[in-house]
Amino acid sequence: MHELDFAIDMGECPLSATPINHVFLTHAHGDHARCLMRHHSLRKMMGVERDSVYYIPESISEGAKAWIKAEAMFEGVSETKFRYPKIVPVKAGQRIFLEYRKDLAIEPFEVKHSIPSMGASLYYYKKKLKDEFLGKSATEIIELRQKNVEITREVYEPLLSFTGDCLGESLLENKDIFKSKVLITECTFLDEGEEQMAHQKGHTHIADIVRALNELGDEVKCDKIILNHFSMKYAEKHIRDMIAKEIPEKFSEKVVALI
Numbered sequence: 025m026h027e028l029d030f031a032i033d034m035g036e037c038p039l040s041a042t043p044i045n046h047v048f049l050t051h052a053h054g055d056h057a058r059c060l061m062r063h064h065s066l067r068k069m070m071g072v073e074r075d076s077v078y079y080i081p082e083s084i085s086e087g088a089k090a091w092i093k094a095e096a097m098f099e100g101v102s103e104t105k106f107r108y109p110k111i112v113p114v115k116a117g118q119r120i121f122l123e124y125r126k127d128l129a130i131e132p133f134e135v136k137h138s139i140p141s142m143g144a145s146l147y148y149y150k151k152k153l154k155d156e157f158l159g160k161s162a163t164e165i166i167e168l169r170q171k172n173v174e175i176t177r178e179v180y181e182p183l184l185s186f187t188g189d190c191l192g193e194s195l196l197e198n199k200d201i202f203k204s205k206v207l208i209t210e211c212t213f214l215d216e217g218e219e220q221m222a223h224q225k226g227h228t229h230i231a232d233i234v235r236a237l238n239e240l241g242d243e244v245k246c247d248k249i250i251l252n253h254f255s256m257k258y259a260e261k262h263i264r265d266m267i268a269k270e271i272p273e274k275f276s277e278k279v280v281a282l283i
Contacts, residue, residue, distance in 0.1 A: 033057065037059035051142070076110065079114050146185070147183060185200075187201070
């Protein structure tokens with residue numbers, strides 16, 4: 025997401041991703057993490073001077089550092105030349121501003137998966153005039169500021185939420201994600217009879233998404249809900265057909281597949 029200068033995971037690293045300065049790692053599985061250091065290395069090779077910032081769940085941050093160093097040693101980097109990239113360990117409920125975008129703040133939340141995993145919400149931050157000062161003239165506003173009156177309030181607008189890999193129950197356990205303009209969530213399994221398999225493997229079945237949408241109803245404020253991480257056994261047509269069949273009509277224009 026170049027306009028946000030932000031990437032979710034780095035299972036692959038196309039050249040187009042190298043300018044992105046902020047990367048959030050949801051969990052350690054290879055299809056989400058294996059190209060994290062390729063991203064870092066490509067930036068150095070291409071002469072990007074600014075350090076990229078990697079936001080990693082605190083519970084796996086030390087393991088990530090060990091992996092990063094081991095990979096560097098395997099590639100022949102000497103101990104004297106090795107240095108870690110900029111890693112920011114994050115905890116659930118901790119809202120922090122992005123390193124190079126002080127108008128954007130991220131707040132991770134825990135999800136259930138087969139290994140420790142996190143999703144997060146990205147907020148647009150701004151200050152707005154407090155209601156009691158609306159309608160004041162410019163002269164009056166200046167006078168209030170000169171008197172050190174706090175005339176603004178902080179506003180965090182939920183722009184984007186993403187779950188990474190998770191059990192379907194994590195959707196309702198973190199239902200505030202449905203307030204974001206865009207929600208990205210996995211939908212690994214689609215077919216009837218695969219619900220138990222989805223749960224055993226730590227993934228979401230489309231029935232879980234339908235259940236969450238029906239339960240939340242008008243509380244769903246998303247403009248778009250992007251489903252991804254479909255099992256490779258499904259053809260594209262089957263994915264689109266199942267979404268059209270299963271998603272309630274009320275939400276059909278909101279839900280799209282990223283294949």
